Structure formats: structure tokens, C-alpha cells
Amino acid sequence: MNPLDSRDTDPLGVVLDENGGTIRVFSATASEIWLCLLDTADPKKVINRVPLQRGENNIWTGWSDLLKPGAKYALSAEGPRGPRDRFNQKLLLIDPYAKGVVRESAREYHCVVVTDDFDWQGVGKPNSPLSETIVYEAHARGLTRANKDLPDELRGTYAALGHPSTIEHLKKIGITAVELLPIQMFISEPRLMNMGLINYWGYNTINFFSPHPRYATSKALAAGPAAVIAELKTAIRELHRNGIEVILDVVYNHTAEGGAGGLTHSYRGLDNSSYYRQDDSGNYHDTTGCGNSLNFGNPQVVQLVLDSLRYWSEEFQIDGFRFDLATTLARNVDNHYDPNHPLLQSIVSDPVLSNSKMIAEPWDVGLGGWQTGNFPDRFSEWNDRYRDSVRRFWLVDIAAARNSGKHWNSVADLATRLAGSRDIVDGPSGPLGSVNFITAHDGFCLNDLVSYDVKHNQANGESNRDGSNGNHSFNHGHEGADATAETKAVRRKAARNLLGTLLFSAGIPMVTAGDERLKTQNGNNNAYCQDNLISWVNWELNQHQIDFQETFAYLTKLRRENPVLRPSSFGDFHAATAEHDLVKWYNAAGEIMSEHDWHDGESRTLQRFSLHVDESGSLNAMLLVVHGSEIETGILLPQTPSVDNFELLWDSADETPQPDSRRLPAGTIIPMTATSIKLFKVV
Incomplete structure (x- = not known):
């Protein structure tokens, strides 16, 4: 089989076979593209130029018996001189699909053929849930x-x-x-x-x-x-x-x-008109702030x-x-x-x-x-x-x-x-x-x-x-x-x-x-x-x-x-189910937040009560208290159905975590340090 008779679904870049390798490159505007095989000892020296053939969908293809693991190569292209084009066949270009690239100098690079062999030792992806x-x-x-x-x-x-x-x-x-x-x-x-x-x-x-x-x-x-x-x-x-x-x-x-005055390393030299967003005069439409898009x-x-x-x-x-x-x-x-x-x-x-x-x-x-x-x-x-x-x-x-x-x-x-x-x-x-x-x-x-x-x-x-x-x-x-x-x-x-x-x-x-x-x-x-x-x-x-x-x-x-601290769905104000947590919001007095509480800039204390129920029916409930003022205050732990006691897990006023196992009954008034957070577990 002639390796040049490839289907359009074949991958771009270098694909190896037992006798060498095929390279496939996209360009809609080039008139000629060459595969440049480079000297192993001196990659600046071209030892062979293989002309690529244009095929369907502007995919250019070539084959060489020198394309083997470790081989060094680059691309060269020629084409029109319109305002949207930047062809220069003297430049050695990076293959956009190269798996290995080596920098020779600020302006010069070469590609290296590599294989994908690696022993993963049976280790797979962790696939951690997003919620965790x-x-x-x-x-x-x-x-x-x-x-x-x-x-x-x-x-x-x-x-x-x-x-x-x-x-x-x-x-x-x-x-x-x-x-x-x-x-x-x-x-x-x-x-x-x-x-x-x-x-x-x-x-x-x-x-x-x-x-x-x-x-x-x-x-x-x-x-x-x-x-x-x-x-x-x-x-x-x-x-x-x-x-x-x-x-x-x-x-x-x-x-x-x-941008337009930048160096040509790869895409610009192969098909500037297709890869970059430009107007008819060749001006880049830059939505990135980096010169091109x-x-x-x-x-x-x-x-x-x-x-x-x-x-x-x-x-x-x-x-x-x-x-x-x-x-x-x-x-x-x-x-x-x-x-x-x-x-x-x-x-x-x-x-x-x-x-x-x-x-x-x-x-x-x-x-x-x-x-x-x-x-x-x-x-x-x-x-x-x-x-x-x-x-x-x-x-x-x-x-x-x-x-x-x-x-x-x-x-x-x-x-x-x-x-x-x-x-x-x-x-x-x-x-x-x-x-x-x-x-x-x-x-x-x-x-x-x-x-x-x-x-x-x-x-x-x-x-x-x-x-x-x-x-x-x-x-x-x-x-x-x-x-x-x-x-x-x-x-x-x-x-x-x-x-x-x-x-x-x-x-x-x-x-x-x-x-x-x-x-x-x-x-x-x-x-x-x-x-x-x-x-x-x-x-x-x-x-x-x-x-x-x-x-x-x-x-x-x-x-x-x-x-309950990492919900996968938005909370509900009425009930906790396996699909969503119960979330209620209280003010410093332990009362459900009013419109005034929500929008008064000087009401800077908020209590979030959250209850999680898993599929087995197990409960996990927390109270997060946020106090966003430098004036110390007291808060009343809210009295909510089925909650008897709270246990302090964390206070941001502490330099290191100092959990307190004492049980604080609902309705207890506790002090809040200036600008601080307390997290309680329902017990």
C-alpha cells in the first residue's frame, strides 16, 4: 500500500510505519510544502527535502524512510504574497503536530520524532468527583x-x-x-x-x-x-x-x-490566513491582548x-x-x-x-x-x-x-x-x-x-x-x-x-x-x-x-x-433530601433573616444552617457564623427543628485550630471576635 493514499481521517503530524513515516500537514493557501530532514549531529543542516502533495481538505502528505524515532525534521512552505500571507521558504518551521520540539536559538527550532511508549504500571486516573x-x-x-x-x-x-x-x-x-x-x-x-x-x-x-x-x-x-x-x-x-x-x-x-511584526515559527509560515483571525488587509483581530487570536x-x-x-x-x-x-x-x-x-x-x-x-x-x-x-x-x-x-x-x-x-x-x-x-x-x-x-x-x-x-x-x-x-x-x-x-x-x-x-x-x-x-x-x-x-x-x-x-x-x-460543606446542588429552604440540602439563613439574634437584615450595610453578621441527608438517610449538619465587623458582638445560636446542641469545630480568631467538644445548646448566646468566622457541627 502506498502510504500517501491515506484517508482524510488519518491523524496529522508524523505517523510511523515499519519502514519509515508519513507526515500530514494542513495548509489551505500554500503552493508548496516540504518536509526537511535534518542532520542528527547538526540540526541546522538539511540533508533531504521531501515535497508534500496536496490532498483533500488541503491536507498535504509525504513519506520518508528517514522518519523514524529520534529523527530531526522541520517544514518549509511557499505561497502567495498577499496581505494575509507570510510565506518564506527559507524558514524552517515547527510542525504544528510535533510531539517533540527542540530550541536551537531564539529564532530556530527543530522537531524530533518520538513514540508514545510508556509503562503506566497499571496506575489509572483517580477520577475524583467534582464535589470533592x-x-x-x-x-x-x-x-x-x-x-x-x-x-x-x-x-x-x-x-x-x-x-x-x-x-x-x-x-x-x-x-x-x-x-x-x-x-x-x-x-x-x-x-x-x-x-x-x-x-x-x-x-x-x-x-x-x-x-x-x-x-x-x-x-x-x-x-x-x-x-x-x-x-x-x-x-x-x-x-x-x-x-x-x-x-x-x-x-x-x-x-x-x-502580532504582525512578530517572528514566524510555525502556523504563520504554513497558513497565516487560515490560522489567525484577520481582516482583508492582514490586520489581526486581537481579542486576547497578545497580538493575535x-x-x-x-x-x-x-x-x-x-x-x-x-x-x-x-x-x-x-x-x-x-x-x-x-x-x-x-x-x-x-x-x-x-x-x-x-x-x-x-x-x-x-x-x-x-x-x-x-x-x-x-x-x-x-x-x-x-x-x-x-x-x-x-x-x-x-x-x-x-x-x-x-x-x-x-x-x-x-x-x-x-x-x-x-x-x-x-x-x-x-x-x-x-x-x-x-x-x-x-x-x-x-x-x-x-x-x-x-x-x-x-x-x-x-x-x-x-x-x-x-x-x-x-x-x-x-x-x-x-x-x-x-x-x-x-x-x-x-x-x-x-x-x-x-x-x-x-x-x-x-x-x-x-x-x-x-x-x-x-x-x-x-x-x-x-x-x-x-x-x-x-x-x-x-x-x-x-x-x-x-x-x-x-x-x-x-x-x-x-x-x-x-x-x-x-x-x-x-x-x-x-x-454538607461541599454540596453538589443548590440548597432548599424547606427540606433536606438526597437531591438537595436544607439551607436556612439567620441573623445575629438567631432569627430568620429579614429584608432589612439582608440589605443593611451595618448588619454584618450572618448564620448559615445547612443539613445534608445522604441516600442511606444519614444526617450531616453545620452552622457557619460569619461576622464581618471589627466591633465584637454576641450571637444567639439559632433554635431550629431537630437541633439540640452545637459543637465548635473552628474559630478563625485562633492561630491554629482549637476545636471545642463542649456542647452548646441551641439558644445559647456566644461572643464573636471582631471580623471572624465560627464553624459548628450539630451534635
Whole structure:
């Protein structure tokens, strides 16, 4: 059989056979494409050029007996010189479907043929229920780079992710899923490199199939892309062996080729007109703020993303994906967001991805870009309204009360967030449609959120112009780390309030790596270019950081052990059933909340009573008391049917968890420390 007589359903990229390999490449506008086989010892030297043949649906195909595991290759293309085209046959281009890519210089790359052989040792995906998921957003390098318990050669690598030291920490603090910032191969912008900086976060992808090589050990790098792949797969296998899922933050909305003046590395040189959204004059329609946007009105771009997702899901056993600037992925031929976009619908229906967790960052910077709550039900969505509401209640309102004597907000919005944000994600997934977060990689970390009023991004080299100015933060009376012991204690309590709110809210909680131990970025709220101690997770802890980490681990344990703290559906005010929990809201006097209580900015105390009934009839009931004022007060524990006593499980006023087994009868008046949370179990 002639390997060129392939069906249109055959995969793109390199497919090996017993005698060599076939390569298939898409381009609707090229006039010629060549497979360039490179010298093994000198990849800059082309030893053979194989012309590809155009077939159906603009798929170009070629075969060579030199396409074998370890072979080095690139592509070259020629075509028209129109305003939407960027052909230059002198450039060696990255195969969009290459599984291994090696960087030769800032402008030069080559591809390497790899196989998918790996021994998973019978370890499968954990398949943790969404209701039990706690997402830990981490940088693949920054998580372990400063961990001195690791051998020097492993720190900051893929191997370190699967090391017992890392896994022990993740299990200790109760994490079920690590969400890795981008690890698909990316490059740094020339502007950053000229400043002596790099793109640390990695939101600048150049290839959607190959892992970023810089996070591999030097040993794996020296051995080549196949060894890098094996190292990453080993880390994923060991995380899975310990019940920890791996979610990838994927950047399909744009590529590292940048705007019109950017370098040509791959897609632009093969078919600029098809891959990127442009007008007739070749001007990019940029809805990402990164110079270009991939054209998801083109079915081939949709196919590229689907093929990439399936590859990572199957070959790397990835458990889920977080889609950066996901609105761009669902813009149709008219550049309008479409919740029924073919890409979204294909992801929802794809059998390979059926058990994968899908998380959307539901916005971009284009017209109509904010689409929170408007993605298909299979997607959970980053809930920025949750972030802002919780920050306002615990930080902005406290600052306002100190300055003016009045709080700006009532408890109503906070209660909506605690209940699962039904005003935003009112779909079949219930509160699990919302990914709740206080912090993320972008913005202040938790410690800095309670320690700074303004950003301090001078290290980024942009005169502090970069990064958001709308942080909803509060320094509690002094800017930065040099504060009194009393101020620092109040800050830690504020951080515990934020953390407790997050873990006791309906929805999927996401915490940023390092927040569990109060790491600081020295006020930098946009550390995208800081590959140093500013961004790395700290592993040498003082006593307060140890205490805070103990609190975090305790709170995740409470959430894990009590299903009433992690409901899968919205609550009901009348009864608890196997389908939904009973949820009632009380004021400080132990009375059902009135309209005045909900909307009075100075009624800052809220009690949430929740009752869960499982299918066997077992009961699990909790009372969460939130007091959002710096004036100490007393509350009356509500008297509700079938509840006799309450037992204190946690008080955010305590530096470390101090549960109290004394039984407090319903109707008891108890004190509430200024700005604090108490959690009681019904006994």
C-alpha cells in the first residue's frame, strides 16, 4: 500500500510505519510544502527535502524512510504574497503536530520524532468527583524550585512534581488536583528577553503537543524529547498513584508568533490566513491582548485543539483542562461568542474527553468578552464575581468602616457566593459550575492581599504600569511587610477568614500554590516575568506560616469529611433530601433573616444552617457564623427543628485550630471576635 493514499481521517503530524513515516500537514493557501530532514549531529543542516502533495481538505502528505524515532525534521512552505500571507521558504518551521520540539536559538527550532511508549504500571486516573475536588493552581517549576529537601538536580523539574516530598505536602494539605500553569511548549517575547527577563507563567504557546523542555531535568534534556516526555509522564503517574489529579492550564486562544511584526515559527509560515483571525488587509483581530487570536471560525483550528486535548488526555493521562481566555475559543466566523460553538460542543460530546474536568476562564478582552455563566454545562467556570465579592466583604468594607464608620456592602452578596452563585451558574451542574477563588497566579497572593493597598511591580521593568489597579485589597493600616506584630496578627486572621469562606462555600475551591503557607511576592501583583524567589513557593517556614498551613490542612479535612460543606446542588429552604440540602439563613439574634437584615450595610453578621441527608438517610449538619465587623458582638445560636446542641469545630480568631467538644445548646448566646468566622457541627 502506498502510504500517501491515506484517508482524510488519518491523524496529522508524523505517523510511523515499519519502514519509515508519513507526515500530514494542513495548509489551505500554500503552493508548496516540504518536509526537511535534518542532520542528527547538526540540526541546522538539511540533508533531504521531501515535497508534500496536496490532498483533500488541503491536507498535504509525504513519506520518508528517514522518519523514524529520534529523527530531526522541520517544514518549509511557499505561497502567495498577499496581505494575509507570510510565506518564506527559507524558514524552517515547527510542525504544528510535533510531539517533540527542540530550541536551537531564539529564532530556530527543530522537531524530533518520538513514540508514545510508556509503562503506566497499571496506575489509572483517580477520577475524583467534582464535589470533592480542591484545585491547587501551581507553577511546574516554581512549586519545587526552592524546596531544599529535594536533590539539587530535581528542584524545579517535572521529576520534582512526582517526588515523594512534593506528594507528601500535597496530601498533607488535602489537595485533590494540581492545576499546572502552561506546560505546552512556549517561548518568551523578544521584549522580555531584551530586558533580561523571561515569560515565567508560560501563556505564550508555540506548540500544542510537546511539553515545555525547560522544566525537565538536565539529564532528560540531554537525552532528548523522548526522555522529557517520559519524565513528565512519570510525575503524572506518581501523582495519580497517590490519588492526585493533574489539570493543565492550556492556552489555545493565541500563539507566541505575536502580532504582525512578530517572528514566524510555525502556523504563520504554513497558513497565516487560515490560522489567525484577520481582516482583508492582514490586520489581526486581537481579542486576547497578545497580538493575535487563533481563528476558531476555521474548522481546522477547531480540529487542532481537539486533537491536542485528546493527545494530552490519552497519552499523558491528563485529568482535565483549564482554558485560558476561553471566550476567544468560542468566537464564530463573525467573531462573536457562541455558546453552541462547534469547539465547545465537540468537547462536550467527545468520548475521549468524557470524564475530563473542563474549566473555562470565561472572558477575553474583545467585544462582548465577559461570558461568565454562559458556557455549556460540562464546563465549570472561573468565578471572578466570587473573588471580588469575598474580597470586598472582608477587606474593602473593613477599610471603609475604619475610614468612614460605614461599611459599603451588606451580607447579601456574600451569602449568594457562599450558596454557590446561583445568579451566575444556574444550570444542571448546580454550584459545581463555579470555580471559586480568592487569588490566582494573576494578581496579589493571599498574604499580599491583606498586606498591600497598591501594587509594587517595579521589578517587572515597566515603571509599575503593568498589573491591575483594582485589587480590592487592604493593608490593615500599614503598607507592606514592615508592620507591627498586632497588625500582622490582624492580617493573618483576615487571611483565615478569606480561606475559610473559600473552603466553606458551595462550588469548586481553587487555591494558589503558596497561599496555604502565606508566601509573599513583596506586593507584585503581576509576577509573570519573575522566575525567582518572588514567584517560587517558599519551603523554609516561620512559625506563623506553619500554623497557617496547619489551619489550611484542617479546613480541607473538614470539607472532605462533611458533605454538607461541599454540596453538589443548590440548597432548599424547606427540606433536606438526597437531591438537595436544607439551607436556612439567620441573623445575629438567631432569627430568620429579614429584608432589612439582608440589605443593611451595618448588619454584618450572618448564620448559615445547612443539613445534608445522604441516600442511606444519614444526617450531616453545620452552622457557619460569619461576622464581618471589627466591633465584637454576641450571637444567639439559632433554635431550629431537630437541633439540640452545637459543637465548635473552628474559630478563625485562633492561630491554629482549637476545636471545642463542649456542647452548646441551641439558644445559647456566644461572643464573636471582631471580623471572624465560627464553624459548628450539630451534635
